[in-house]
Amino acid sequence: MITRASTRHRTILKVRDGRWQQTKDTVVVEEPLEIRLATAGDPQSIALATVMRTPGADVELAAGFLFGEGIVRERYDIMTIRYCVDAELDEEARFNTLIVTLRPELDLNLDHIRRLFFVSSSCGVCGKMSLEALRLRGCTPLIDDPTLQVRCSVLAGIDQRVQQAQELFSRTGGLHAAALISFDGQIHALHEDIGRHNAVDKLIGDHLLGGRLDLLRRSVLLVSGRVSFEIMQKALMAQIPIVAAVGAPSTLAVTLAQHFNMTLIGFLRGSSFNIYAGAGRVGEDG
Numbered sequence: 711m712i713t714r715a716s717t718r719h720r721t722i723l724k725v726r727d728g729r730w731q732q733t734k735d736t737v738v739v740e741e742p743l744e745i746r747l748a749t750a751g752d753p754q755s756i757a758l759a760t761v762m763r764t765p766g767a768d769v770e771l772a773a774g775f776l777f778g779e780g781i782v783r784e785r786y787d788i789m790t791i792r793y794c795v796d797a798e799l800d801e802e803a804r805f806n807t808l809i810v811t812l813r814p815e816l817d818l819n820l821d822h823i824r825r826l827f828f829v830s831s832s833c834g835v836c837g838k839m840s841l842e843a844l845r846l847r848g849c850t851p852l853i854d855d856p857t858l859q860v861r862c863s864v865l866a867g868i869d870q871r872v873q874q875a876q877e878l879f880s881r882t883g884g885l886h887a888a889a890l891i892s893f894d895g896q897i898h899a900l901h902e903d904i905g906r907h908n909a910v911d912k913l914i915g916d917h918l919l920g921g922r923l924d925l926l927r928r929s930v931l932l933v934s935g936r937v938s939f940e941i942m943q944k945a946l947m948a949q950i951p952i953v954a955a956v957g958a959p960s961t962l963a964v965t966l967a968q969h970f971n972m973t974l975i976g977f978l979r980g981s982s983f984n985i986y987a988g989a990g991r992v993g994e995d996g
Contacts, residue, residue, distance in 0.1 A: 715739060716766050716902075738885055739764055740904050744807045745772050747781075750789055750814045764885065764904045765805070767912040768793075771903075772808045774915025778944040780847050782812065785921055789813050841969055849946055851971035854990065858951045860930055861993045864895040866981035869956050872932055875900055888913045891930040891954075898929060906935050910944050917948075926950050937976065942966045952991055954978045959986055 722735045743763050748755035763771060769791045776782045794807035812818060872889045875897060888909035890898040901912035910933065917926050927949045933941060936957035943966065945953050953967070954975040964986045967974035973988030985992055 716764050738904055741765060741806055743768055743771065745775060746794070746807065746809045747818075748809055748811045749816070749818065750811055755809050761908060762905065763908045764902065766903075767901055767916065768805075768808060770901070770912045770915035770919060771908055772810055772911075772915065773918050774911030774913065774944070776810060777914055777918050778911060778940075778947050780947065781818070782816075782918075785918055787813055787816060788919075841966060844943065844946065844966075844970075849970065851969070852946075852949060852951055854971070855951075858893075858928065859991050859993045860891075860893050860952060861995055862981070863995045864891075864893065865930075865954065865975070865978060865983060865992075868895060868932060868954075869934075869978050870980070872897065872900065873934070876902055885909075886934045887932075888934075889932045890917075890926065891932055893928070893930070898925065906933055907938075907940050907944065909933070910941055914944060914948050923948065930954055932956075932978070936960065937963050937974070939963050939966060942972065942974070946970050946972065952988070954983070 716739055717736050718739055719734050720737050722733060724731045724733050724735075740762055742760050744760045745758050746755040747758050759775070761771070761775065772791055773782070773788060776788070782788055788810060790811045792809055794804055794809055796804070868891060872887055875889075876885065876887050885902040885904060886906040886909050887900055887902050888906070889900040890913060892898055899913055899916060901909045901916065903909040903912060910931070913931075914926065917923055929950065930952040931945050931950045932954045934956050937953060937955035937959045939960060939962040942953060942963045946966065950972075952973040952975070956978055957976065959967075959974055959976045964974060966972070967987035971988065973991040974986045975992070976984045976986055
């Protein structure tokens, strides 16, 4: 397992009540990660996307990104994920490029995928697509299952518990989190990154590679900050029924939740929150 530093120390000037002090501060690392695609038997790879991320769980990030974009559906669709070791690259560049080799049975036209990806993307590497494009991809509304319900008392304070569990955030104050919460309030998994959508990709990719996609379909996804269309898209692809956010949702995120029968909760702080869609999956106490 290759590990990269997620934080670095920088000399700063701290100003407090007019007093200046030179000190050291811990700053979160942000570096580009290029995701390249290849197929077994073909040594050539193509660059699909470059995402700005915090180093750590890069393999999971790449797998989750490809799953969210609909390029892979199951763990066995991916044969290998490895860092580029080309001799002409310096050491840092090698650890900022991942080559994902897909199984040949997928019979993908990689150049065609790349063209479609960039045409459909309106926000860089996020790959934002319209609701109709999601339907054409095969996404359907989630079914109503009475066992998939979270109680208000479980949601109360979960945002604070997740923040306390964020190791890197406690050191830098500069990272978002994506956490998977069971319906009884247990934190199943937590991933951090400088980007909210990256943290979600790492979380989903972790479960994809570990063969635990079914757990996603019986849990709550909690994200720090706001929730956007691309985060809801990733949750929909993984069939996560309930998405909760500490911040506000966008209008398109709400529309997606309504169209695909997902539960969307915003402004989750302490025991207060807003339900924007799918209120039937939130149970009252008492």
